[in-house]
Amino acid sequence: MQAGVRGFQCTPASFKLVTSMTIRTAILTLCLLLQAAFAQAQTDLRSSVDALGQGKFADVEAAITVLAKTGDPKAVPVLEALAAGDLYTRKSDARVFMTRAAGDDVILIDPITGVEDATAPKASVQKIRVNNTVRRAVRTALGGLTLLSPERQTRLAAAQSVLMAPSGEVLDLVETALATEKDADVRRVMEEARAASLLKSDRSTDEKKQAIETIRQRGDRDALGILSSALGSVDETLRPDVERAIAGIEERQALWNAGQNVWYGISLGSVLLLAAIGLAVTFGVMGIINMAHGEMVMLGAYTTFVVQDVIRTRYPDMFEWSLAIALPLAFLFTAFIGLVIERGVIRFLYGRPLETLLATWGLSLILQQAVRSLFGPTNREVGNPTWMSGAFELGGLTITWNRLWIVVFSLSVFLALLAVLKRSSFGLQMRAVTQNRRMASSMGIRTPYVDAATFALGSGIAGMAGVALSQIDNVSPNLGQSYIIDSFMVVVFGGVGNLWGTLVGAFSLGILNKFLEPYAGAVLGKIFVLVLIILFIQKRPRGLFALKGRAVDA
Amino acid sequence: MITAFLLRALDRNILIAIAALLIVAALVPVLNLLVPPTSPFHIPTYIVSLMGKYLTYAMLALALDLVWGFCGILSLGHAAFFALGGYAMGMYLARQIGARGTYGNALLPDFMVFLNWKELPWYWTGFDHFWFAALMVLAVPGLLAFVFGWFAFRSRVTGVYLSIITQAMTYALLLAFFRNEMGFGGNNGLTDFKDILGFNIQAGGTRNALFAATAVALAFSLLVASGIVRSKFGKVLVGVRDAESRTRFLGYRVENIKLFTFTVSAMMAGVAGALYVPQVGIINPGEFAPANSIEVVIWTAVGGRGTLIGPIIGAVLVNFGKSVFTAAFPEFWLFALGGLFVAVTLFLPKGIVGTWRQMRARRRETARMTAASPQAAE
Known part of the structure; x- marks a missing residue:
């Protein structure tokens, strides 16, 4: 074992010795060779460059081809100067220079090394004339040269x-x-x-x-x-091959296009999910439609704006963190507003869902106008942190970072909410109230507290959705209005009292919408989806995932 | 039979309301046309049109009250029926423009010339005739309501779900009418009207006639609505509102009852829309906006749902308030409207008329009690 190890150690050492010697020799030889080659190349290049100044356009073109063949990157600035018309020939010895004006004289610059050579009177140099053929030759040569x-x-x-x-x-x-x-x-x-x-x-x-x-x-x-x-x-013989290749590519392109549509659909679905999930919670538990839900989203977006505004003026280095700071603030702020609304208005209207709908609509008008008075009716600019901007390619798909983050964010909100509902005692109480309010109440659950907390939770989630949506949408007082109807559709389609219904509803509506768009156009696609939902409700009046049991008949 | 139906419709309140409307229909044109402008009793023409507009809104609110107040269907899409009636009338008015449009094309409306269309789409045929347009004013909203209601009520879609799909319906129509390809003028809608039945639509006389027609139409709608509500059918209607399942178990076909009411209500809304368009001079897809439908609900709620006179009072009051507010403090109108929504639902669930009736009933009750109390004390 030991011998083996020693023997093993021995070999690399000797090997190293041999190699180091060889390398040294090799480097030495290489250096010498290179020096010679370099000198050789230098003179070759110089003469090729000088050839540019001689003869007619055809000769210049030939000289360009020679230069290109050298493959020397040093020729690149020379050719660029030629195309720009900055190359001159010295009449005395036909050498080619770049020039720079200095009073009546010009300073001659060596085009290869860029060293200033001498000053000469303007009359002593002549511009090398170029035409389009020469320019094209330069372009081709440059394309090839820069390859090296x-x-x-x-x-x-x-x-x-x-x-x-x-x-x-x-x-x-x-x-x-x-x-x-x-x-x-x-x-x-x-x-x-x-x-x-x-x-x-x-x-x-x-x-x-x-x-x-x-x-x-x-x-x-x-x-x-x-x-x-x-x-x-x-030629003819190759044509079928080319055609087959084209057909193959087109097929693949169609596949990628479908993939891209699915991605757009997922992206739209995640936005719908974010907007609808809070609504699903309040609707599921309390059986009321909160028309001011969209305004909660809007308030969340404005919270982001305020946070970014403060950061911009006070702590500009923190900008990358602005969304992380805005997220909890938006949640707390909108949850608080939600709590105030529930305690101040909604709790007096339990058992009258349609009237709650009216009251919350009124509240939404007030909130919209309040924001309009405070921040003005125009769009407010919310910036994207660097990690939210830009896009990357995945195969044939183009995926923008902000959309990807929103998908990730909406799914994490969904999972977090699911965890709260299934794992916490508050979630247990919420589910109990959803399923049978009176029974839950007789079991000692304080249903008014659950209602208030649920409404605050739903509003808080809407606020967080607002932070995310501020990244892809205009932050204006009307932000909420554009989401409210879509969120209703998702909740009604998905079914009440079941978060999975909301998830499935959001993504299927999103993907359906994006698949219809290329055929029907954006507007007609949307109309089609709306009609489809209306028809779907006829078939399943309580949505895709309806709660079963007697409680829903109440 | 119809006379019996209508006679039964006339209780004291309805009689007073109809009489008041007929008096207004006669009086306002007189005050506008015959009283000299210097007199304090003169009503300017623009006020006549404004009042005409309020009355069409009142008719829309009455239509909504019929389904919401008496049948318990909260439709958030009634503005769609209103707008469809408006479009039917607008199409007639657009055809009356003839060669007087900007492009001077006698065959096509301006926007079609602009879009480079060569011929009139098939669904525009017939709108040259007033009788056809008038028929469509009733038929299109009625048919939509019938088809929509047929599906919705048969599947027992109720409550909030129904409200939301009615909203989806009007939203879908909004998007559809915004499209230029639909052939209804895109987002500009139809406007620049010249004549109605050969009379200049801008002339004072025509405007007064339109106002009077609106007031009479409203009075007639009130009569019909009252007839429905006071008939035996109306009693079942209220039964559906208060205990739908129980009514069904008693053997009534709830879906047919709802469908009939919904369709009648939609036709009434369509007529209101048709009277609205010539008075404001434009119809555009904005009328389909879901927010409009919700506003109609608040007019009805303010006046008092489940009372027939309430929505008329509510619509006129709220819209009068809107005109005053938006002129005086434009930025506070939404606060006021929003506050109204909240306040009415919280403090006035029965609306103005309902609360007033309740108070009067209570006062009568206390009066009866005090009259009876000496005996009770003994």
Whole structure:
């Protein structure tokens, strides 16, 4: 065992010795070689650059191609200067310079190193003239040259630009770049760029078949564009392959589109869920529709606005945390308002649900007008923290962060509420009152307390929903109005007294709405959903998940 | 039989109300047209139109009271029937414009020319004739109410659920009428009317005639509503309101009773809408807004639901208050309206008329008691 270990230790040490020697030698050799090569390249480049200043446009074009072939990133600024018309020839020795004005004279700048050379009279230099053909040649050359740039971003951008505008000429360059590329992402794009360029070149049919396959695997709208343009240029034998590839991509696109619609539907559903869940609680327990529910959402959104306002003026570094701060504040504030409403108005109206509906409608008008008087009738700006802004791609789906967070948030609110209902004693009491108020009361549950707490809880949840909705909607006094009818629909569709009904209701209405939109348009889709709900209620007058038992007949 | 039905409808209160309405219908045009503007008794034309508008609202509130106050169906979609009646009348008025529109197109209304439509959609045919439009004023809201009620009452959708789906109905119509493709003028609606039955709609005489027609129509609606309520059918209606299951168990077809009342009420609302449009000169999808329907409920509640005169008083009072308030302190109107909702439900559940009747009954009771008390003391 020990010997084995020693022997094992021995080998790497000697190996290290050998390798270190080899590496040193290698580096030394490489350095020498590089130095020579560098000097060589420098002179080569200089002469190629000087060639730009000679002859007619066709010669300039040829010189550009030579420059591009060197693959040297140093040629990039020279070509850029040429396209911009900043390149001049010194008449005396036909050397090419960039210039900078200095009084009557111009300062000559070496285009490769960027070092200022000498001052010369303006008359001694002549501008290199360019036309559109030359400009195009420069563009192609630049696309190819930047493929070899040491910057990853530049290479990626170059590969993408080749992919967007493929041509047979850059093919060699792309292949050169591909040979040395290490970064996996850049490599992938380069391979696609190679495939796209290959289709435009005169390579063999087999290679082209492979290229079609590579592009088909990319499978997005760009790939579709490349293949459709290739459809015109490739020869007869390849055409079926291209057509098959196009059909394949289109099929996949349709699938992704459906996926995107599902995502939009989930996103809409989560918004509906957030808006409706508090309503479901109060409706389920007390059997009243709280018309001021939308205004609670609105108050939550305005709480966010106030919190952000304070943060902006006093503690600007805390902005990222504004939503986390606003969330509990909105909950407490709206829960308090809810408590006041319940104690002040609603408790006098138990047993008269339709009149509660009227009274809460009146309250909603008052709250709207109060907010309008305090904050003005116009939209207030609520900012998105950085973690809520932007989007990312998932396969063919584009998902914005704020929508994703809202989905996560609404589901966590749902789960938290479910936990409260199923695990706490307050939840137990609430469920008891929902199922049979009088029996619960005889069992010693103080139903008025449960009512008050339920109403406060429902309002508080609405307030939290307001914080989330402030991120995707306009914060105005009318915010609540736009959600109230939809929330009713969700609650009525899902059924009363069952949170799962609300969840299923919200998501199915959301997804249905988004699936109808592409065919019927947004408005007609919504009308259709409304009619569907009206018809559905005929079939199941108490919603999808109705409470069973005698209590509901009361 | 019909005379018997109508005669039974006339109790003292209804008689007074109808007489008052007929007097107003005659008096207001006289005060507007015959009394010189310098006289303190002169009523300006714009006030005549404003009062006409209030009376159409009163008719709408009466229609709602018939289903809510006597049958217990809280409809949050009655403004939809009102607006549909309004649109039927608006379409007739739009056809009367003829070649006098902005584009001078005799065949198509302005908005269709604007949308580049080539011919009139099929559902606009017939609206050139007043009789057809008048028929549609009754038929369209009536049919919608019948179909809607047929499904809803048969499935025993009641209470809050019914309120919410009526709201969904008016909301769906709101969205539909906002669409330009529907062919009802999109969000601008129908406006710029010129003539009604050949008379200039802007002229003072026409406006007075419209006012008088509204007052007479309201009086007639009151008579019909009273007839329904006072008949044997009306007694069953109240039975449905107070104990639906019990009425069903006694052998009455509750859904048919509800359906009949709902349809009659919708037609009444449609007529109100048809009288509203020529007096305000425009009809647009905003009339379908769910908030409007809820406002109708508060007019009825303020006046007193379950009384026929209450909603008329409530609608006129609240709308008068709205006109005064929005002119004097516009920002406080919503506070006032909201407060009214809360206060009426909390403190005046029977409304003005109901509370007044209650107080009078109690006073009579105490009077009877005091008259009887010496004997009781002995």
